[in-house]
Amino acid sequence: MSHNSPQTLYDKLWQSHVVLEQDDGSALIYIDRHLIHEVTSPQAFEGLKLAKRQPWRISSVVATADHNTPTNHWERGIEDPVSRLQVETLDANIHEFGALAYYPFKDSRQGIVHVVGPENGATLPGMTVVCGDSHTSTHGAFACMAHGIGTSEVEHVLATQCLVQKKSKTMLVRVEGQLRRGVSAKDIALAVIGNIGTAGGTGYAIEFAGSAIRALSIEGRMTLCNMAIEAGARMGFVAVDQTTIDYLKGRPFAPKGDDWERAVASWRQLTSDEGARFDQVVELRAEAIDPLVTWGTSPEMVVSIKGRVPDPASFADPVKREGAERALAYMGLAPNQSVESIAIDKVFIGSCTNSRIEDLRAAASVLKGRHVAANVKLALAVPGSGLVKRQAEAEGLDKVFIAAGFEWREPGCSMCLAMNADRLEPGERCASTSNRNFEGRQGAGGRTHLVSPQMAAAAAIAGRFADVREIVCKEPV
Amino acid sequence: MDAFVRLNGLVAPLDRANVDTDAIIPKQFLKSIKRSGFGPNLFDEWRYLDVGQPGQDSTNRPRNPDFVLNQPRYQGAQILLARKNFGCGSSREHAPWALLDFGFRAVIAESFADIFFNNCFKNGILPITLPAAEIDALFAAVSGTPGFRLLIDLERQVIERPDGVSLPFAIDDYRKERLLNGWDDIGLTLRHADIIREFEERRRREQPWLFCG
Numbered sequence: 215m216s217h218n219s220p221q222t223l224y225d226k227l228w229q230s231h232v233v234l235e236q237d238d239g240s241a242l243i244y245i246d247r248h249l250i251h252e253v254t255s256p257q258a259f260e261g262l263k264l265a266k267r268q269p270w271r272i273s274s275v276v277a278t279a280d281h282n283t284p285t286n287h288w289e290r291g292i293e294d295p296v297s298r299l300q301v302e303t304l305d306a307n308i309h310e311f312g313a314l315a316y317y318p319f320k321d322s323r324q325g326i327v328h329v330v331g332p333e334n335g336a337t338l339p340g341m342t343v344v345c346g347d348s349h350t351s352t353h354g355a356f357a358c359m360a361h362g363i364g365t366s367e368v369e370h371v372l373a374t375q376c377l378v379q380k381k382s383k384t385m386l387v388r389v390e391g392q393l394r395r396g397v398s399a400k401d402i403a404l405a406v407i408g409n410i411g412t413a414g415g416t417g418y419a420i421e422f423a424g425s426a427i428r429a430l431s432i433e434g435r436m437t438l439c440n441m442a443i444e445a446g447a448r449m450g451f452v453a454v455d456q457t458t459i460d461y462l463k464g465r466p467f468a469p470k471g472d473d474w475e476r477a478v479a480s481w482r483q484l485t486s487d488e489g490a491r492f493d494q495v496v497e498l499r500a501e502a503i504d505p506l507v508t509w510g511t512s513p514e515m516v517v518s519i520k521g522r523v524p525d526p527a528s529f530a531d532p533v534k535r536e537g538a539e540r541a542l543a544y545m546g547l548a549p550n551q552s553v554e555s556i557a558i559d560k561v562f563i564g565s566c567t568n569s570r571i572e573d574l575r576a577a578a579s580v581l582k583g584r585h586v587a588a589n590v591k592l593a594l595a596v597p598g599s600g601l602v603k604r605q606a607e608a609e610g611l612d613k614v615f616i617a618a619g620f621e622w623r624e625p626g627c628s629m630c631l632a633m634n635a636d637r638l639e640p641g642e643r644c645a646s647t648s649n650r651n652f653e654g655r656q657g658a659g660g661r662t663h664l665v666s667p668q669m670a671a672a673a674a675i676a677g678r679f680a681d682v683r684e685i686v687c688k689e690p691v
Numbered sequence: 692m693d694a695f696v697r698l699n700g701l702v703a704p705l706d707r708a709n710v711d712t713d714a715i716i717p718k719q720f721l722k723s724i725k726r727s728g729f730g731p732n733l734f735d736e737w738r739y740l741d742v743g744q745p746g747q748d749s750t751n752r753p754r755n756p757d758f759v760l761n762q763p764r765y766q767g768a769q770i771l772l773a774r775k776n777f778g779c780g781s782s783r784e785h786a787p788w789a790l791l792d793f794g795f796r797a798v799i800a801e802s803f804a805d806i807f808f809n810n811c812f813k814n815g816i817l818p819i820t821l822p823a824a825e826i827d828a829l830f831a832a833v834s835g836t837p838g839f840r841l842l843i844d845l846e847r848q849v850i851e852r853p854d855g856v857s858l859p860f861a862i863d864d865y866r867k868e869r870l871l872n873g874w875d876d877i878g879l880t881l882r883h884a885d886i887i888r889e890f891e892e893r894r895r896r897e898q899p900w901l902f903c904g
C-alpha cells in the first residue's frame with residue numbers, strides 16, 4: 215500500500231508503533247501504557263526477578279488492586295488470606311520497582327483498572343495500552359490500540375516495552391441513526407455480539423463508527439469497546455472527535471499548556487481516512503435496537519426484552535442446538551418462555567462495562583421514588599472507582615440507591631467475577647450490568663443475564679425482567 | 692519453555708463450543724501467585740461434583756462420572772479436541788498453565804479465542820485450527836475408536852491419523868520457529884534493545900506527553 219492511499223485508523227495506530235518488522239512475519243510493537251492489577255502480575259514480576267531483568271520503562275505502569283478487594287467493611291482489611299497475599303504481592307512489587315501511579319487497596323482513587331486509567335487521563339489517544347486483562351479493549355474509546363495480554367506478555371512488556379504481534383484484519387461496525395429512549399451503549403454492544411457472534415470478531419480489530427457512535431459519550435464508547443472482546447475481537451476503538459478531546463482536558467496525566475495544543479493537533483489525525491478499505495463491514499440501524507437481555511451462557515445468546523427464550527429445536531446447526539439446550543438447562547429456562555416472565559434473585563450494577571458515573575445516573579433515574587421488589591434478595595451498586603463513588607455521592611445518587619433498597623458499596627470488580635465475597639449462590643438468577651454470562655462466572659451454579667444499567671434497575675423494581683421504557687414511560691431516560 | 696517438535700498422543704474429546712477460560716480454570720484458583728499446580732483444578736466445575744477451593748487436595752473429591760476427562764479411556768490424554776471459539780473469555784494464562792499441568796501439549800479446535808491462542812504458544816502448547824468438517828470427522832473417530840491417538844508433526848505441519856490420512860495445518864512462521872526451539876521471547880526481543888531505545892527516544896521527542904512521569 216502506498217503512503218497516499220487512504221488508511222484506516224487501525225493502519226495508522228499500527229504503523230506508528232512498529233519498532234521493527236522481523237523476517238518471520240511478526241513485528242515488534244512499542245507499548246505506551248501498561249496497566250497492572252493483582253491477579254495477572256505476580257508471576258510476571260517473579261519471572262522478571264528470576265531472570266535478573268529490570269523493567270524497561272516503569273513509568274509506563276499504572277497499577278491498582280481491584281479483582282480481589284472486598285466492597286464492604288474496608289476497616290477489616292482483606293479477610294481471605296489467599297486474596298490478601300495476592301494484593302500484598304502487588305504492593306511489594308510496586309514498592310520494589312515503582313510505577314507512574316499506584317492506587318492500592320483503600321486509596322481514594324483505587325478502582326477497576328479500566329475505570330481508573332481513563333479518568334486519570336492515563337489513557338491518551340494514539341497510545342498502545344495493554345493490561346493482563348481481556349477488557350483492556352475498553353481503552354479503545356480513546357482511539358487507542360488497546361488489548362488484553364497474558365501473564366507471559368505482561369512480563370515481556372515489563373522487560374522490553376514491546377510485544378511481538380501480527381497485524382489484525384479490520385472490521386468496520388457502523389451504527390447509523392438515533393438510539394431510542396431507554397436504549398444505551400450496552401444494548402449496542404449486545405446487538406453487535408448477537409449479530410456477528412462471539413467468534414465473529416476473531417482475528418479482527420473493530421472500529422465502531424456511524425452517527426449513533428459519534429452521539430455516544432466517552433463513557434458510552436468505553437462500554438461498547440469494553441465488550442468488543444466478547445465478540446472475539448482483539449480490540450475495538452472509536453476515532454477521535456471533539457467528545458474525546460473535551461473529556462481529556464484537565465485530567466491529571468493529560469498534557470498541559472503547549473503540549474496540550476500539540477497533542478490535540480496530532481490526535482485529530484486519528485480517524486480513518488475517507489475511502490479507507492476494511493476487510494469486513496457490518497451495518498446496524500440504531501432505531502432497530504431494543505433493550506436487550508441475554509438468555510444463555512454466552513453473550514451472543516441475546517434477545518429483546520419483548521422477545522422469548524428460543525426453542526433449541528429452531529437451530530439448524532447441531533452444535534448450536536446442543537449449546538442452546540445446555541444453556542437452557544443451566545439457566546433453568548423453558549423454550550419460548552417470555553423474557554418478561556423471568557423472575558430474578560439478585561441485581562448487580564457495576565463492572566468495567568457499566569460502573570461509571572453516567573451508568574449510575576441512568577440506573578438511579580429509574581430507581582428514584584421506587585423500591586426493589588420483595589423477591590429480590592440482594593441488589594448491589596458498586597461504583598467503578600473511588601472518584602466515581604465520591605462524584606455519585608456529591609450528586610446524591612447513593613441516597614437514591616439506598617432508598618430503593620440497594621446496597622451502596624466500595625469500588626472494585628465485585629460480583630462481575632466473584633473473586634471476593636460478592637457472588638451468586640447455586641441456582642440464583644441475576645440481572646447484571648457486567649460483560650460475561652458464562653457458567654459459574656458470578657459464582658458456581660449462578661445464572662447471569664446481561665443487561666444495561668437502566669434495565670438492571672427496571673428488573674430490580676419489577677422483580678423480573680421488565681421493559682424500562684414502560685416503567686419510566688413519560689420521563690426521558 | 693519446552694520445545695514442541697513431534698507429539699504422538701492420546702486424544703480426549705470435549706464436544707462443546709465456546710469453552711471459556713472460567714470453565715477451564717474457575718476464578719477462585721486465580722488467587723495463586725504461582726505458575727504451577729493448576730492441573731487438578733482444570734475444568735473444576737465440570738470434573739467434580741463439589742465446589743473446589745484453592746489449596747485443597749483434590750484426590751478424594753467426588754468426581755462427575757459423566758465428564759469426559761474422568762472416563763478411564765481418556766486417562767493420560769495429551770491432545771484435547773474441541774469445537775469453535777475454544778478459550779474465549781478472560782486473558783488468564785492460568786488456563787494454558789492448567790492444561791499443561793494436567794498433561795495436554797496440544798489443542799485441536801475449529802477456532803480459538805485470540806488471547807488464549809497467544810498464551811498457549813508462550814507455554815509450549817500447540818493450538819491447531821482445522822476446518823469444521825475435519826473436526827467433525829475427528830470427533831466421530833475418537834468416540835468410535837478406544838485408544839485413538841494422533842501424531843502431530845510441527846516441522847512438517849501435519850497431523851497424521853491412524854488410518855493414514857494426513858491433515859495439514861497452518862501456523863505463523865514466527866510462532867513455529869519459537870515453539871520448535873523452545874525459545875524465550877524476552878531474550879529474542881532484547882537482542883533488538885538498541886532499536887527499541889532509538890524508537891523510544893524519537894517518540895519521546897515527538898510526543899513528550901506520552902511519557903509524563
Ligand code: SF4
Binds near residue numbers: 347565566648
Ligand atoms: S470488572 Fe469484571 S471484566 Fe472488568 S476487569 Fe474486573 S473482573 Fe474483569
